[in-house]
Amino acid sequence: MPSMPSHAHDTRSAAPDFYAALHGSFRWHVPARFNIAQVCLQRWAADPRHAAQTAIIEDGPGQRRPVHHRYADLAVQANRLSHALRLLGVRPGERVAIVLPQRFETAVAYMAVLQLGAVAVPLSQLFGPEALEYRLQDSAAVVALVDEATGPGVQAVRARCPALRHVVGLTGAFDAEVIDWPHARDGLRKRFEPVDTAADDPAVLIYTSGTTGNPKGALIPHRALIGNLSGFVCSQNWFGFDPWDARVRSEAVFWSPADWAWTGGLMDALLPTLYFGRPIVAWRGRFDPLQAFALLQRHRVTHTFLFPTALKAMMKAVPEPRRRYRLRLQAIMSAGEAVGDAVFAWCQEQLGVTVNEMFGQTEINYVVGNCARLWPARPGSMGRAYPGHRVALLDEAGQPVPPGTVGEVAVHRRDVHGDPDPVFFLGYWGNEAATRAKFTGDPADSWCRTGDLALQDADGYLWYQGRADDVFKSAGYRIGPSEIENCLVKHPAVANAAVVPKPDPERGAVVKAYVVLAPEWAARRERSADPARDFDPPLIEALQQHVRGRLAPYEYPKEIEFIDALPMTTTGKVQRRVLRLQEEARAAAAASGGG
Template sequence: MQDMMKKYYEEVKNFKLDVPEKFSFPLDVFDRWNDKIALIWTDGNELKKFSFSDLTRLSSKLAGGFKKLGINKGDTVLILLPNKPEWWVIVLAVMRINAVAIPGTTLLTAKDIEYRLKAANIKAVISDSENASKIEEAVNKHGKDVILINIDNQQGWHKYEELLKNEAFLGEKTFSNDPAFIFFTSGTTGLPKMVLHTQVSYPLAHIITGKFWLDLKPGEIHWNISDTGWAKAAWSSFFGPWNMGTTVFTYYRKGKFSPSLIVETLKKYEINTICGPPTAYRMIVKELPLEELKFKTVRHFVAAGEPLNPEIINLWKDATGEYIYNGYGQTETVNTLAMFRFIPMKPGATGFPTPGYEIDITDDEGNPLPPNTEGNIAIKINPQRPVGLFQEYIGDKLEMAAAFRGDWYFTRDRGYKDEDGYFWFVGREDDVIISAGYRIGPFEVESALIKHPAVKEAAVVASPDEVRGEVVKAFVVLTQDYEPSEPLVKDIQEFVKKETAPYKYPRKIEFVDELPKTISGKIKRKELKLKEFGKLK
């Protein structure tokens, strides 16, 4: 263990991101990879490959088209597309003209889009015909002129293919602290916050994500199972891989991925590394025979979005010979905590701080706490602010004041460090359950639940109780061999009491057919909690 940790501390000591005065990700990073394969796209039938040179040519022509339409530096561009090749071309083109890209999931409603149009003063929207009607509805209600660009032949919109006929514009460098991306992210209250990233806080700093946690190599192929509308796509489908000269693999499919499709894809294509949501790994282990999990080319598995349970990590290791490595970060950051291949594995742990970050567990005043004490996961911003930290919540002084206090950025996530210095995730600040004075993190209870043979998936939230204030409630999806029953409830409860501290067991269990999730597979605990407290119908 000492030899492995020595390598970690050497990496931390020696790593430094040199931030130039001016920077352009397309010019300084992307275009330099030339004829290596940048993107492999498939829908299961058709297969397309694009070199870095191909995407340079396409995105520079599109950038010229944008400029002809009057989209210029600093203008905000909302991009609503599924994972089709055009998405990668468009994001590169937006960066070439130093406009501000705003990725959005295609699940957004007309109301969601209208809010974004107003909040971010959006100059242009780029989408496809499938999403055109709700965008038009939002623009009409917005009442201001917006440039509309469609990758299909949508009537009344500017056509993507026509814009590609313009003279190429490769781009120009701009100041490193100029805006580059805005991500809308849900807070604990009210409307989504606007997270602003600079030209370097994502484009350059995701070297940290790609090099250390994803362990990417030039010429290898990386698959990230994520929708293009989420920040995770920027992490692992764009900046992480392309900083390292790694090929991005993407699979376009409407609806949810099935466990069998993920396994088939890993066997069919020569994928070397994969980033998936914990839900995907859990479903694969619970639904498919473990002897099927043999992959000739995959050497590295990582999980993101929320921690993966130790039970699943150990079963995966037994089946494949490889561990799954947890990683942690936010829309506001690049990868900040992770299990790396060069540190001893502790299944279920979030890991150690990534190089470039100083992180600790603190109380609400920013005082570091002793080992095995739950507190705030906090990032040190003084005397050195990490490069991979967002610039601001646009127009939200209250959120800024809550997040930045003294020498720290408070993530609003809870965790603890063990005696060896490993970080462990407890839960989102508003997900932690307080029952009769006890603080209970949902992740630990879910990890115990998933060990029961009847439990395929579980989500744990607070539920109101007259005596205890709140109690632990578990929403459970059963494996195919079990049916809901009162004896099964009792059996699961007794099982959890033996797996963790007895006061943490779920006093309420509700069997459900499926759990509410984001398109990227993250469980929507907030939605379940609001229903429990009667605040969401």
């Protein structure tokens, strides 16, 4: 933990600004040997005073009462699963897919895989067969860990994933092809000696969508957890400690609806909460604003990560929450898109908490943000570089731009003291060209470009300006157009397609697809007496169902427009930017009453 400036005192009402002192004095301490499971679980389980403390609070729809799982319970089950994976032949460095929702067994799975020295491959329960199959094939996962909800999907594509030797059902009943973990675990030893991993060894392989080609797998090392911690404690107002005396532990309880298969749920919620030895709520149900308030009250949640869309839904559902709920919130982190002035003000006035906006990527997470307890938050700003991270805005030539000029957000491999920043990913799995393209400059002394544009003011606050490429966010989810376009083109009616964001006041943007019909289908449309009534609606529905059944639900196009040809460059590349600008112009005209 970084220490507070020596002159710090409780001046919360005076809006203190300790940013310069904190950022300037911060130093990284990264041991050569480091394992995430060791620091998130085994050190707590080995301490008799802490082993009995709650690690996971499991709750869900229809569940009569929540179940509290201790750190000791988590260690025993993770140790048994590590032994099982070793018996199944999993070796250090091999990939193990974790296809599970928020639940106790998911935490068990991550700890078991990581302490074995293997690489966890988080896969969302929302993935359709094509999305799931691609990631299982590309990662060459040798084992998949599933439950009763996700097991059938993995089994459906298993035959086309030659590296996948075993599927283990952690809960539920399956056929003989799936290993029945509940009936096998009791015979395995309760103790396991974690593999002695280097801090630079790979720990997690998370897939992130790009603008061209297939989704890329970002290989995350064990040390990246350390790189996340300064941003986590700041965005959570000194999580786990009193912000004015780092020696005093708080009674923090964490909850977030973010899926533990994504960076936001894994690296921003589950792992850092366990690192500090605190409990995290695992809610297996879908997000609902009223249920969110009920969870916050029931579990006395003090710290949370809520997407802007979640906060907007909660604000509209319960404008004055403290009249109905007894809340104990001390911090709210939000990321994925801009929170906006209305939500920012609502959080301050109705929740009594200044929301801390944060910016990061799967490859370099938790690098920019706010910490309202230690420096003033400015509504609409992404914040400032978190302690330990050297951030600048670059022009196209890779040179830093002056304050007040728009540039691409980039993070340097070395901090302000010249020490290596541990937050960096190792590279894209099997894609050296993409890894090289991510950096500017000498490999040992380079900037990592994020593809996001921002403007920096004189005080170092960054103000988001948009994407430099075609990836966009909808309701907090990152959307890569290429995967959706590829899926659409597989339908016989589609000759070509381009996916862009359509501005939306609720979600920030919705997925829109421009579709060029195959000749036979284009001819049918021309022969239709009234395409807008008779032809378009059923085909649009069919295309939406086509995507919804193969990819994640949030990826299907909410709107489809048929056009004769896509705008193309002279080299044959689709100009998505033209279509994006067209959508922005239409939205502006509609807002002004002109369309």
